[in-house]
Amino acid sequence: MEQPGKRRFGVSIDERLAQNLDLLATRLSTTRSSLVERALEEFIHDRLHIIIPHECEGVLIVKHPAELAGRVSSVVEKYNDIALLGLHFHTSDGKCVRMLHVRGNSTRITEFERRLREAGAEMTRYLVIRPPITQH
Numbered sequence: 374m375e376q377p378g379k380r381r382f383g384v385s386i387d388e389r390l391a392q393n394l395d396l397l398a399t400r401l402s403t404t405r406s407s408l409v410e411r412a413l414e415e416f417i418h419d420r421l422h423i424i425i426p427h428e429c430e431g432v433l434i435v436k437h438p439a440e441l442a443g444r445v446s447s448v449v450e451k452y453n454d455i456a457l458l459g460l461h462f463h464t465s466d467g468k469c470v471r472m473l474h475v476r477g478n479s480t481r482i483t484e485f486e487r488r489l490r491e492a493g494a495e496m497t498r499y500l501v502i503r504p505p506i507t508q509h
Contacts, residue, residue: 384409419501429479430503433486434496435471441493442469448492449473452485468495475499 386394398405433456437445449456455477462470475482486497 419499421501423479423483425479427479428477429482429501430474430476431482431499431501433471433473433475433482433489434498434500435473435489435494436464436496437469437471437489437492437494439463439467439469444492445469445471445489445494448485448488452481452488455481455485 394405394408398408401408435445449459449471452475455475456473457476458474460472464470475485482499486499489497
């Protein structure tokens with residue numbers, strides 16, 4: 374039976390992911406549905422800047438192979454109007470990780486993240502630290 378204010382729908386996911394979801398739900402003494410709902414809330418929250426253009430501020434984490442440092446640095450320099458401050462370190466397996474404080478138009482931040490992936494970033498993750506004033 375559905376709960377008021379909830380909508381049921383089916384989703385197919387990879388078996389490995391499903392097993393990990395089951396294990397996590399057990400360890401946290403919660404349900405798979407609550408974990409999926411929380412994950413979706415966080416995912417959508419972090420991407421509202423794509424849906425609703427606004428002035429945005431957050432931290433952009435970028436991981437890339439060390440041999441692409443020059444290419445990634447070139448992209449960062451082109452976006453120095455929104456990339457305000459950065460930290461660069463290396464992981465134990467030799468990958469570069471950059472943490473960038475970004476502030477500006479959400480469309481430009483989205484473009485910046487896309488350009489970093491095009492330059493060879495293996496992973497980008499934008500964490501909102503100041504959400505849009507108007508959220509739907």
